[in-house]
Amino acid sequence: MGYTKTVIKGISWMTGIRIAIRILTFVKTIVIARILNPAQFGVFGIATLVLTFVEIITETGINIFLVQKKDNIDKYVDTAWITSITRGFIIGAIIFATSSGITRFFSISEINTIALISIVPIIRGFINPSIIKQQKELLFKREFYYRTVIFIFETAMSIIFVIITNSVSGLIYAMILSAAFEAILSFFVIKPTPKLDFHILRFKEIIHQGKWITGSTVFNYFYQSGDNIAVGKLLGTGSLGLYDMAYKISLAPLSDFADTIAKVTFPVYVKISNNKDRLRRAFLKTFFFVFIIVVPIGLAISLFAKDIIILVLGEKWIGAIPALQILGIFGAIRAISVFSNTFFLSIKKQNIFMYINLVGLSVMAVLLIPLTINLGIFGAGLSALIGTLSTLPVIIFFIYKFFYYEK
Numbered sequence: 575m576g577y578t579k580t581v582i583k584g585i586s587w588m589t590g591i592r593i594a595i596r597i598l599t600f601v602k603t604i605v606i607a608r609i610l611n612p613a614q615f616g617v618f619g620i621a622t623l624v625l626t627f628v629e630i631i632t633e634t635g636i637n638i639f640l641v642q643k644k645d646n647i648d649k650y651v652d653t654a655w656i657t658s659i660t661r662g663f664i665i666g667a668i669i670f671a672t673s674s675g676i677t678r679f680f681s682i683s684e685i686n687t688i689a690l691i692s693i694v695p696i697i698r699g700f701i702n703p704s705i706i707k708q709q710k711e712l713l714f715k716r717e718f719y720y721r722t723v724i725f726i727f728e729t730a731m732s733i734i735f736v737i738i739t740n741s742v743s744g745l746i747y748a749m750i751l752s753a754a755f756e757a758i759l760s761f762f763v764i765k766p767t768p769k770l771d772f773h774i775l776r777f778k779e780i781i782h783q784g785k786w787i788t789g790s791t792v793f794n795y796f797y798q799s800g801d802n803i804a805v806g807k808l809l810g811t812g813s814l815g816l817y818d819m820a821y822k823i824s825l826a827p828l829s830d831f832a833d834t835i836a837k838v839t840f841p842v843y844v845k846i847s848n849n850k851d852r853l854r855r856a857f858l859k860t861f862f863f864v865f866i867i868v869v870p871i872g873l874a875i876s877l878f879a880k881d882i883i884i885l886v887l888g889e890k891w892i893g894a895i896p897a898l899q900i901l902g903i904f905g906a907i908r909a910i911s912v913f914s915n916t917f918f919l920s921i922k923k924q925n926i927f928m929y930i931n932l933v934g935l936s937v938m939a940v941l942l943i944p945l946t947i948n949l950g951i952f953g954a955g956l957s958a959l960i961g962t963l964s965t966l967p968v969i970i971f972f973i974y975k976f977f978y979y980e981k
Contacts (some may be wrong), residue, residue: 582842598729605733607887610742612819612894616794616811617684618742619818621691623799623806624676628665630694647707653776654703662699666692680806690746697753702760702768720763728752796935801954804946816894817951823882823894824901825874825908828868832909835864836916843920844961854977857917864913870908893951900955905961914969926972930965937964 579757607615669692677685705720731751735744761767796803802821806814839860846852875882883891911930918926937962945953 591885598725602729602732604744604884606736607819607891609736609740609814612815613810614742615815615819616806616813617682617687618745619814620676620680620682620806620811621688621742621804623802624672624688625665625691625694625938626799627795628668631663632661632668648704650776651703651766652767653773654770655700656704656770656772658701659699662696665695666768667700669695672761681813682813687743687746690743691749694746694753694839694963697750700757701753702757702764704766705760707764708818716763716863720759724752724756724759729754745802768915783911796939800935800938800942801946802941803959805951805954808943808946808951813893813951816891817897817954819881819887819891820883820894820897820901820951820955822896823886824872824905828871828875828905828909831871832864833868834912835860836913840920842914843917847921850977857973861910861913864908868906868909872902872909874903875902875905877902883975896950896952897955900952900959904955904959904962905958907966911965911969913964914973917973921976923972923976930968930972933968934961934965937961 610618670689673685673692674686676688677683728751731748732745738744739747773939802814802818805817809817839856843853843856846856874939876899879895879902880892883895883898887894894916911934915927917931938957942954942956942959943958947953949956
C-alpha cells in the first residue's frame, strides 16, 4: 500500500491547521502587544517556561508510545488516562509549591501569576488519550477541525481577558479555559471514552518504552529554553519579553512547517519502518523538501527583521530586532533538526534523539552566559544558533549509519 497520496492529503490538512493558527496568532499578537509591554510578556514567558519544564521532567511518552504501537491501542486508553490525570496533579502541585522560589530566582514579584498557571496541567490531564488516534490513523481532516476550533476559542479568550484585566494574568485565564474546553471536546470527537480502570502491566509497558523520551525531552527543554532562562536571569524580564517575542516570530512559520511535515510523516514512517529501502526513499524526499522551504524563509526573516518587528508589534518592540536577525537563521536549522528527530522516533531510536539534544545543549551551554553578558539578546540567539548547527553532523552520522551499516 502506498502512502504518498495519504501524506499529501495529510500535509494539506495540517498546513491548513497551521495557516489558521498563524492567522489567529497574528491577530492576537497585534492586539495583545499593544496592551501589554515587554516586561509583562517576560513574566508570562517565565510562567510558561516553568510549566513546560515541569511537564517535561514528568514526561511519560504516552502519545509517542501509542503512535508507535502497530496494533490496536484501545486497551491502553484507560491506563493512559489515569496516568495523565495523576501526572497533571503532580505538575500542578510542583509549580504551586515552588512558585515563591521561582519568583525569587528571576527577581520578579508576580507570585500569583506563577501559582495560577499550576491549574493548567491539572485540567489538561483529563484530555481523552484516544485523541492521538487522529494522528495514528491519519485522520488529519478531523484533526484540522479539532485543533482549529480549540485555537479559535483560546485566541478569543486571550484577547477578551487581556482587555478586561490589562495584565498577563489574562493570558493564563485563557489557557485555563482553553484546557477545559479541549478536555470536554476530546470526549465527543473520538472513541473510546476512557474509564477509571488501571492496569499496572500496561502502565509499566508505557513507562518502559517512554524512558528515553523523558531523558531526551529534558535535554531538549534546556536546549530550547536555556537561552530564555539565561536572558530572564541575567538581563531581566524586559529583555526576556523582547527575546521571547523574537524567538516566537522566528520559529512560527518554520517550526509550523516542520511540525506539520513531521506530524504527518511520523505515523507513515512507523508503518513502513520494516522496509528500509522504502523508508530511506521516503525520508530523503521529505528531507530535501523541508530543506528548500525552510532555508529561504529563515534568511528572509533575518534580512527583514526590522520591518517584521515594526509591522507586527510596533515601535516599542524595536529592541527585539537584533535577536530576530540571528534567530531567523536559527529557526531554519532548528526546523531541519526537529524534522530529523521525528525519523528517529519512528524507528524507536529514542536514545539517538536524546544524544542529539545533549550535543546541542552542551555546545550552547558553554557559549550562552559569556555571549549573553557581552552581546545581550543577540548573544543569546547566537549561542542557540551555534548549538543547533553542532547537531547537524550528529544527525547525518546516525541517519547514514542506520541506512547503510545496520542490518
